[in-house]
Amino acid sequence: MLIKLLSKKYPGMRLWLIQRLTALVMVFYIILLLVVWLFKQPADYAGWLNFVTPIWFRFATLLFFLSLFCHAWLGVQDVLKDYIFNAELRAVLRRLVLIALWIYFIWLVFILWY
Amino acid sequence: MLTPNIKKNRPKNLNLFTIRLPINAVVSILHRVSGLSLFLMLPLLILAFQKSLASEASFSHVINFLNSWFMKPALIGLAWAFFHHFYAGLRHLAADVHWMTSLQKARFSGRVVLWLVAISVVIFTIVIW
Numbered sequence: 001m002l003i004k005l006l007s008k009k010y011p012g013m014r015l016w017l018i019q020r021l022t023a024l025v026m027v028f029y030i031i032l033l034l035v036v037w038l039f040k041q042p043a044d045y046a047g048w049l050n051f052v053t054p055i056w057f058r059f060a061t062l063l064f065f066l067s068l069f070c071h072a073w074l075g076v077q078d079v080l081k082d083y084i085f086n087a088e089l090r091a092v093l094r095r096l097v098l099i100a101l102w103i104y105f106i107w108l109v110f111i112l113w114y
Numbered sequence: 115m116l117t118p119n120i121k122k123n124r125p126k127n128l129n130l131f132t133i134r135l136p137i138n139a140v141v142s143i144l145h146r147v148s149g150l151s152l153f154l155m156l157p158l159l160i161l162a163f164q165k166s167l168a169s170e171a172s173f174s175h176v177i178n179f180l181n182s183w184f185m186k187p188a189l190i191g192l193a194w195a196f197f198h199h200f201y202a203g204l205r206h207l208a209a210d211v212h213w214m215t216s217l218q219k220a221r222f223s224g225r226v227v228l229w230l231v232a233i234s235v236v237i238f239t240i241v242i243w
Contacts, residue, residue, distance in 0.1 A: 020210060023203055030200070045173040052167060072153045079150055104160055111164045 019074050022067035029064040058112045065108050069101045137224040145202040148195035155192055190239055197234040201227045 005013045042051040052058070076097050084090040127133065135143070166176045179185060205227050209215055214223045 020207060023207060027200075027204070045170045048166065048173065068156075072149075072156070075149050076153055079146060100157075104156060107160055107164070111160070111167065 015074055018070060022071040025067040026064060026071070029060060029067075032060065052112075062108065062112060065105065069105055073098065073101055137221055137228075141202050141205070141224045141227055144198050145206075148199040148202075151192075151195040152199060155195075186242060189242060190235065193238040194231065194235050197231045197238075198227075201230045201234075 006017065036051070036057070040047065040051050042048045052061075077094065080090050080093055080097075084093060162176055162180070165172045167173070180189065205214075205223050208223070209220070214220060
């Protein structure tokens, strides 16, 4: 049933599922973040660096933000569809949001690895 | 029989000040508001993250800035948006697997969400102040 609904015939179902899966990824990351925070309790700059530096943490953080950007992209599109009635303005805003999210992504890769 | 004329004459009330939203609608619209606010705050959040890692001096600069009296209310607002979107989102996921979907139960879970948000924001405020 679900597999059938996820076929090309119903593209909205895929978006619906992506919205949910990315939400779950973010929930797990937030729980992970809380647990690691309680263990390490970073109190100063050295502690903060020590908290962020491990390679698994960087990848987890990147995965979190990747999920967030997909989630935000779908969510903001829905908001634009509901409140911006001018099709041209909506298309412009949509493109701006997409560009912004790509910039954020590249920015984060830069922050986490340089 | 319905004629277009009868349809046109239906009573309409779109006055936002006299419409009282049911609790499910309140949770829903706040989910949207909080989600959009979180999206709009993204660049500032990433900027703070970057500055906090850049050097020891800029780390303490970020900490001092966030500790200032005018930034704390903003942080509390951001925390509200996060907590509301988080709890109301979990409620959405529960509804997706058909958990607590009757009107009565949905009203109850809506109240639970609003209370959890309130408690979380109060705890957050106490912790940062």
